[in-house]
Amino acid sequence: MSFIRLRGVGVSPGIGMGEIALTERALFTSAKERVASSRVDEEVRRFKKAVERTRNELLHLKQEVKEKMGEEHAFIFDAHLLILEDQSLLSAIERIVGQEKVRAEWALTQVNKKYQELFDSIADDYFRQRKSDVSDVLARIYGNLELKRKKRLDSNNSKKLILIAHDLLPSEAAMTLSVGNVLAVAMDMGGSTSHTAILARSLNIPAVVGLHNVTQQVKRGDYLIVDGTDGEVIINPPPVVKKEFQSKKEKYEHYYRELKKTARLQSVTQDQVKFYTLANIELPEEVGMAFSFGAEGIGLFRSEFIYLQSETLPTEADHYSVYSRIAKAAYPAPVYIRTVDIGGDKSLPQLKIEKEPNPALGLRAIRLSLANQDVFKVQLRAILRASSLKNVRILIPMVTEVEEIFEFKLLFEEVKLELERERVKFDKQIQTGVMIEVPAAAAITDILAKEVDFLSIGTNDLIQYYLAVDRTNEFVSYLYKPLHPSVLRLIKFIIQAALREGKDVTVCGEMAAHPLSALILLGFGLRKFSMNPIFIPRVKNTLRSVELRTVEKIVEEALSLNTAQDIEEHVIEKILAKHPKAFLLGQVM
Numbered sequence: 001m002s003f004i005r006l007r008g009v010g011v012s013p014g015i016g017m018g019e020i021a022l023t024e025r026a027l028f029t030s031a032k033e034r035v036a037s038s039r040v041d042e043e044v045r046r047f048k049k050a051v052e053r054t055r056n057e058l059l060h061l062k063q064e065v066k067e068k069m070g071e072e073h074a075f076i077f078d079a080h081l082l083i084l085e086d087q088s089l090l091s092a093i094e095r096i097v098g099q100e101k102v103r104a105e106w107a108l109t110q111v112n113k114k115y116q117e118l119f120d121s122i123a124d125d126y127f128r129q130r131k132s133d134v135s136d137v138l139a140r141i142y143g144n145l146e147l148k149r150k151k152r153l154d155s156n157n158s159k160k161l162i163l164i165a166h167d168l169l170p171s172e173a174a175m176t177l178s179v180g181n182v183l184a185v186a187m188d189m190g191g192s193t194s195h196t197a198i199l200a201r202s203l204n205i206p207a208v209v210g211l212h213n214v215t216q217q218v219k220r221g222d223y224l225i226v227d228g229t230d231g232e233v234i235i236n237p238p239p240v241v242k243k244e245f246q247s248k249k250e251k252y253e254h255y256y257r258e259l260k261k262t263a264r265l266q267s268v269t270q271d272q273v274k275f276y277t278l279a280n281i282e283l284p285e286e287v288g289m290a291f292s293f294g295a296e297g298i299g300l301f302r303s304e305f306i307y308l309q310s311e312t313l314p315t316e317a318d319h320y321s322v323y324s325r326i327a328k329a330a331y332p333a334p335v336y337i338r339t340v341d342i343g344g345d346k347s348l349p350q351l352k353i354e355k356e357p358n359p360a361l362g363l364r365a366i367r368l369s370l371a372n373q374d375v376f377k378v379q380l381r382a383i384l385r386a387s388s389l390k391n392v393r394i395l396i397p398m399v400t401e402v403e404e405i406f407e408f409k410l411l412f413e414e415v416k417l418e419l420e421r422e423r424v425k426f427d428k429q430i431q432t433g434v435m436i437e438v439p440a441a442a443a444i445t446d447i448l449a450k451e452v453d454f455l456s457i458g459t460n461d462l463i464q465y466y467l468a469v470d471r472t473n474e475f476v477s478y479l480y481k482p483l484h485p486s487v488l489r490l491i492k493f494i495i496q497a498a499l500r501e502g503k504d505v506t507v508c509g510e511m512a513a514h515p516l517s518a519l520i521l522l523g524f525g526l527r528k529f530s531m532n533p534i535f536i537p538r539v540k541n542t543l544r545s546v547e548l549r550t551v552e553k554i555v556e557e558a559l560s561l562n563t564a565q566d567i568e569e570h571v572i573e574k575i576l577a578k579h580p581k582a583f584l585l586g587q588v589m
């Protein structure tokens with residue numbers, strides 16, 4: 001048994017060790033098999049039967065997952081059932097069978113290829129990964145063309161195993177990971193925002209993806225270590241390596257228990273100042289996990305993913321189904337739904353956006369929404385309808401000038417009037433806020449604050465635009481410094497201007513997720529921190545360990561220093577001198 005170490009992308013932390021289980025899945029065909037003209041109708045009927053079987057299978061799986069994991073995880077099957085309703089998709093397959101006189105297997109393969117190419121042309125990574133939903137449904141239909149007994153992933157097997165797959169279909173991921181006998185996941189394909197990654201994180205199953213060929217390197221009976229923290233997979237480790245990882249595993253499990261304990265504690269500083277930890281999420285399935293990590297609400301729901309559920313633009317029902325699901329799952333805690341932030345480099349084929357020479361400075365987010373008001377109204381109607389529980393707030397991204405708020409309000413009022421005429425219930429007092437992520441908006445925080453109910457600072461974009469450093473460009477990443485004195489001065493200015501206007505202010509960029517920068521934000525007067533749920537315990541631990549008065553003094557001193565490095569060193573040294581346990585769960589910057 002050979003000992004092999006593979007590097008991939010760790011997408012769900014922790015360590016799993018054990019024997020492997022390999023998944024089997026429907027593969028598309030490379031053989032263009034023809035049928036006689038007289039058999040074409042029969043072939044179409046065979047395809048339609050497979051679609052029907054797929055529908056029944058999805059309904060059954062949905063019920064099973066709902067019982068085992070709860071309503072929010074069964075949502076993926078609704079999305080898949082919707083794809084199955086897409087007449088343009090199904091008739092494209094029937095057309096190929098009829099026109100080219102080929103077997104349905106070939107037609108399905110062609111249509112799948114076309115969709116994959118379409119999704120691949122989208123620059124945004126998160127969007128690209130949603131293509132697997134369409135592929136998932138098509139693969140299921142493919143598997144149902146032949147009536148052979150399908151092998152289910154060892155769901156009746158009580159033995160705990162490491163799951164190895166080329167690429168898990170989202171529905172397969174929901175089904176297999178929910179069974180409770182998966183120790184860890186290792187996949188050839190995938191990225192950090194894939195469904196499998198999100199599910200694995202929310203179920204606390206270690207996972208490494210993007211391993212390229214792990215399925216070819218292993219065979220039944222092999223023993224594996226999957227290190228989801230460092231993105232490593234080890235096949236047939238010698239005893240000494242096994243021992244090393246056993247102790248790493250125990251350390252991580254201890255750390256995880258500490259995180260969970262901290263998650264349940266109150267969000268107050270040593271001198272009893274209340275602060276709030278909120279969650280940034282991208283899928284409705286994440287709500288449960290967010291609360292289990294100590295979220296006191298959903299501070300940012302990035303609505304972009306809804307646009308990827310189908311080839312056409314999402315309908316009001318598509319939007320509503322997602323928003324109402326989140327609002328119900330989080331109730332009575334607040335949910336801040338951000339209107340779509342696409343355009344620029346995150347293009348959408350459905351909208352036929354022109355290619356722009358400088359997309360980061362182009363028709364993005366609210367600019368794009370205001371330029372496509374009919375599309376925007378569909379989203380606004382759905383958000384309003386989901387607000388009837390009164391815990392929904394609406395957040396506008398990338399605002400540059402106050403005129404955009406005026407224009408938004410006109411449209412919003414129009415939509416509200418329409419709903420009133422239709423006697424549809426919604427929250428008439430729904431709160432509206434804007435993201436501060438363009439430096440020009442930061443400078444007029446007072447003007448914008450007067451027009452809205454709350455502000456949310458998107459430090460990821462704000463830093464990129466303020467420092468003129470592309471947030472995704474590795475060549476200039478050394479300049480992307482959240483603790484740059486100019487960034488800190490600007491953020492202090494925004495927070496204090498918002499507070500002077502008596503408006504609520506949150507930070508929902510990465511700065512809220514790092515204990516050190518969160519401390520500085522606390523010192524500036526911030527009380528609402530929204531972040532990836534997994535980081536809530538460590539931020540909570542830090543803010544709970546300190547005394548606001550001390551932090552304010554240290555932060556004030558730090559602002560007189562000249563460089564990001566001096567600031568970082570000063571804050572760490574002074575905080576640790578006074579509160580030695582402040583960074584117990586990590587202090588990463």
Ligand code: PEP
Pocket residue numbers: 302341437457458459460461462508509510
């Ligand atoms: C931000 O810019 O800080 C933000 C939260 O928005 P996004 O990361 O989605 O651009």
Ligand code: MG
Pocket residue numbers: 437458460461
């Ligand atoms: Mg942003």
